[in-house]
Amino acid sequence: MAAGTPPIILQYWQLVRRWRWVILAIVASALVVGLIATLMMTPRYTASVRVEISREQKNITNVQGVESEQVGRDLEFYSTQYALLEARSLAERVARALNLKSDGAFFEAHGVDPQRGSLFGEQARSGVEELKRREALSVELLLDHIEISPVRGSSLVDVRYTSNSPAMSARIANAWSKEFVAASVDRRFASTADARELLERRLTDLRGRLEQSERDLVRYAGDKRIVSLSTTVTPEGKSRTDRTLISENLEALNAALARATAERVAAESLSRSGSTSAQAISSPTLAALRERRAGLAADYARLMVQFEPGYPQAKAVSDQIAALDRSIAREESRISGGIGNDIEAARSREQALRTRVDQLTSQLAQQNTDSIQLNIYQREVDTNRQLYEALLQRYKEIGVAGVGASNIAIIDPAKLPEKPSAPNLKVNLALALLAGLVLAGLTVVALNQIDEGFRDPNQIPAQLKVPLLGTIPLTDKDTLDELRDTKSPIFEAYLAIRSSLAFSTDHGFPRTLAVTSTRPAEGKSTSCFALATVLGRTGKRVVLIDADMRSPSVHTMVGLSNEKGLSNYLAGDDDWAHLVSESEFKNMMVLPAGPTPPSAGELLTSDRLHALLDQLMQEFDHVLIDSPPILGLADAPLLTRAVEGCVLVVESNGVAVRGVQTALRRLNDVHAHVVGAIFTKLDTRQTGYGYGYGYGYGYGQGRADRDD
Known part of the structure; x- marks a missing residue:
């Protein structure tokens, strides 16, 4: 009886145990190959330079560079720098700086013959072509042996170079880092040179435009007689004319006109009122005369x-x-006559000023109209000047932007390697071990696929479509001794198979049963003998027929002679009773195979086999036949047609699945009734527990069951 499939880990463990010697051989071979390869390898030396790449350029001046301060702050910045460290252009700079194309030691340090590929004996390359080829070869070697290793979580990068020479490795590693710094500086200056060239063209153009706009402004102002006395520049850089000559004159004349008008109005008011007191009071002559009269009046009063x-x-x-x-009267009369003259003079002056103000007002109005176009010229001048001054300032800034220090610094220059970095014996052996394990695993999988024998009892019903009657464990003890012991695992296993066969027909255990296998030595004779023994112990009268007349074996199991037997009856001896012999096993009789006939197949094709079985079934409860193997012989299909049932014995890890399926197909072709299969010689240490009865008893791997 079958049980469930074992765990997958247990299956792999069984696979490893089965092919353990193959696995050990492959792993050991891989380790030996790894050891030999390591000892034969040329030592290689690695020199390392540690470089710091800052995100921002360190500027000595405060002048901003061409690029924005935010450039390089993205995550792509360092990826770009790492790619530049491995760029072909950098390798070409190093090759040119060190003149590697002419350095034989460089090619020797890489185990390369620089003359390889030359056309000796044919048309030789020219000197230029040969130098180009050697330069290209040196660049390829540099790219193949350089390694860029960023230091995680920092702005540091390790530049490593590996070759067969420690001095060459250190030399190239240092040159690589220096050329990287130089290339970065060259790119920065190249970018500023392009900017300067562009700005120079723009400045020349703007300078011409500014000069032309200024000439247009001056010419227009001269044509329109616009004389600017003061100009104000706004914070936005716009020029604004505050005062012109006309506006200044108009302002002055307007003030004079206001004063003349006030004087005229005052004179007219004084004339209309007829009062001269104010003028008299203000007249110094009258004041002196009046003072003298007052003095004389005082003298007269005293006299x-x-x-x-x-x-x-x-x-x-x-x-x-x-x-x-009289003098005072004459002075007052004179003052009164002068007021009229003053009024007339004030009126004349006022009129003249008003006429001039009107003229200037008209000129200012025209000037304001002309100022619209003047402002247009002025704005163009201002705009051109601002653009020109801005570009000129930018041009000056670019001129000093290159003064900034490089954002790349060499922290630790490469030193001469003291010991080789490769080959590493431990690493190579570990890789060889890993490769050996992988190869061993692939080999075991391949062998496991090629070896298509049944390894799991559950494969029987799945691939043969027949019931699994039971499994027989592999034992190192004698099978006959095991069958004599009713407590032995072998006896218990066959007892379980007998119980399974009891359900194969509607009347129990088949009356006539043939036991066969695909090829010899799978345990069919032992299984047939064991089933007969078990049936006899259960009280059934059983006759065991050895029908394998080509290779008989039953008579040796019971210790009988094979001088006469089945072949005699099939050849014409009708007395089968004297051919059957007693055995030491309870209730079991044995009919040996008898002498080997010239053609066993011809004897089995006669009707005498059916007649013999009919007669035996009248005397015995069960007839068991040890049938010949199926493949290569016609005996088994002929026998299975004459019996009620047939049992197929399948050896563990024996015949390939295709072979067993072919044998089963031959039985089906003759309409044999295959009641099930017995799985024999199962190594419980490789398969595990759970298949059949008594597998927990710990049987060791020993010799196979005795069989023919």
């Missing part, structure tokens, strides 16, 4: 106190007072 009016002295003072009064 009148003492004298009469006719007194000479008083009279003289009185005459002087009268003369002063």
Whole structure:
């Protein structure tokens, strides 16, 4: 009886145990090959330079460069730098700087013959072509042996170079890092040179445009007689004319006109009022005359106190007072006549000023109209000047932008390697071990696929489409001794198979049963003998017929002679009773195969086999026939037609699946009733537990069951 499939890990373990010697041989061979290859390899030396690549350029000046400060802050920045470190252009710079095309030591350090590929004996290459070929070869060697290893989580990069020479490795590693720095500087200066060239062209164009716009502005202002006295520049850089000559003159004349108008109005008001007191008061002459008269009046009053009016002295003072009064009257008359003249003069002056103001106003209005086009010229001048000054400033900045220090710095230059980096014996042996394990695994899988024998009892019903009656474990003990012991695993296994056969027909165990196999030595004779023994112990009378007349073996199991037997009866001896012999096993009789006939197949084709079986079934409960193998012989199909059932014995790890399927197909072709299959010689240590009865008993691997 069958059980479930074992765990996948157990199946792999069984596979490893089965092919353990093959696996060990392949792994050992791989280790030996790895050891030999390591010892035969040329030592290789690796020199390393550590370089720092900063995100931002270190500027000595505060002038911004051509590129934005944000350039290089993206994640792609360092990926770009790593790609540049491995660029062909950098390898070409190193090759040219070190003149590697002419350096024989360089090619020797890489195990390369620089003359390989030359056309000796034919048309030789020219010197130029040969140098180009050697330069290209040196570049390829550099790219093949350089290694860029970024230091995780930092801006540091290790540049490693490997060759057969430690000095050459250090030399090239240092040159590689230096040329990388130089290439970075060259790219920066190349970018600023392009910018300077572009700016120079733009400055020349803008300078011409600025000069032309300024000439247009001056010419237009001269044509329109616009004289600017003051100009203001706004914070946006726009020029604005605040005052012109006309506006300044108009402002001054307008102020003079206002003053003349005020003077005229004041004079007219004074004339209309008829009052001269104000002018008289303000006149110094009148003031002096009045002061003298007051003095004389005081003297006269003092004299009148003492004298009469006719007194000479008083009279003289009185005459002087009268003369002063006449002078004051004449002065007041003169002042009154001057007011009219002032009014007329003020009116004339006011009119003249008004006429001039009107003229200037008309000129200013025209000038304002002309200023629209003037402002257009002025804006063009301002715009051109701003563009020119901005580009000129940028041009000056670019001129000093290259002063900035490089953002690439060499931290640790390469030193002369003290020991080879390759070959590494431990690493190579580990790789050889891994390769050996992989190769061994592939080989085991391939062998397992090629070896198509049945390894799992569950394969029987799945691939043969017949019931699995039971499994027989492999034992190192004698099978006959095991069958004599009713407590032995072998006896228990066949007892379980007998129980399975009891359900193969509607009346129990088949009356006539043939046991066959695909090829010899699969355990069919032992299985047939064991089933007969088990049936006899259960109280059934059984006769065991050895029908394998080409290679008989049953008589040796029971210790009988094979001088007479089945072949005698099939050849014409009708007395089958004297051909059947007793055995030491309970209730079991044996009919040996008898002498080997010239053609066993011809004997089995006669009707005498059916007659013999009919007679035996009258005397015995069961007839068991040890049939010859199926493949290559016609005996088994002929026998299986005469019996009620047939059991197919399949050896573990024996005949390929295709062979067993072919044998089963031959039985089906003759309409044989195959009641099931027995799986024999199962190594429980390789297969595991769970297949059949008693597999937990720990049987070791030993010799195969005795069979023919």
